[in-house]
Amino acid sequence: xxxxRQLGFFxxxxxxxxxxxxxxDDRVLALFRNRAELKKAHGELQEEIYRLKDRIKQQEGxxxxxxxxxxxxEVRLGMPESAYPAVVFYQLRRLWQSGREIIEQFVADLxxxxxxxxxxxxxxxxxAADTENPSRTVEASLILHLGLVEVIGALHQGNxxxxxxxxxxxxxxxxx
Numbered sequence: 001x002x003x004x005r006q007l008g009f010f011x012x013x014x015x016x017x018x019x020x021x022x023x024x025d026d027r028v029l030a031l032f033r034n035r036a037e038l039k040k041a042h043g044e045l046q047e048e049i050y051r052l053k054d055r056i057k058q059q060e061g062x063x064x065x066x067x068x069x070x071x072x073x074e075v076r077l078g079m080p081e082s083a084y085p086a087v088v089f090y091q092l093r094r095l096w097q098s099g100r101e102i103i104e105q106f107v108a109d110l111x112x113x114x115x116x117x118x119x120x121x122x123x124x125x126x127x128a129a130d131t132e133n134p135s136r137t138v139e140a141s142l143i144l145h146l147g148l149v150e151v152i153g154a155l156h157q158g159n160x161x162x163x164x165x166x167x168x169x170x171x172x173x174x175x176x
Contacts, residue, residue, distance in 0.1 A: 077083045
């Protein structure tokens with residue numbers, strides 16, 4: 001008996017409960033739903049595979065056309081009578097691109113300068129319009145050109161320092 005219990009025979013049900021017809025119908029219905037969903041997913045995957053294969057064929061065609069163009073260019077560059085004009089063509093094309101980039105940069109600089117001029121004119125007009133308080137106008141003008149004032153002040157101070165050193169050097173030379 002102990003050996004039978006170890007093998008698990010006592011745990012086996014001897015009587016099988018038969019499922020109810022409603023439970024069986026629900027199970028069959030669920031299986032049909034799963035089957036329909038799987039068919040739908042399978043169809044979508046098949047369509048995606050077809051699209052991807054078509055895309056691969058298109059890419060292979062584009063790659064082969066580019067390869068043919070490259071081979072034709074290599075042949076053309078291999079012949080001396082057509083190689084020099086081709087090289088000149090590509091050099092002129094690069095020169096044209098460089099010139100266009102320079103012109104675009106020049107246009108951007110001109111636009112920036114025009115905006116700067118317009119802003120300066122507007123600021124001057126605003127300062128000139130303030131006739132009630134002239135000291136405020138001078139103050140605003142100095143603030144507007146503060147960087148320039150600082151540079152001029154530094155240059156002036158540097159000149160003073162140079163003159164002092166020169167005077168000291170001259171006194172030592174004279175007194176020496």
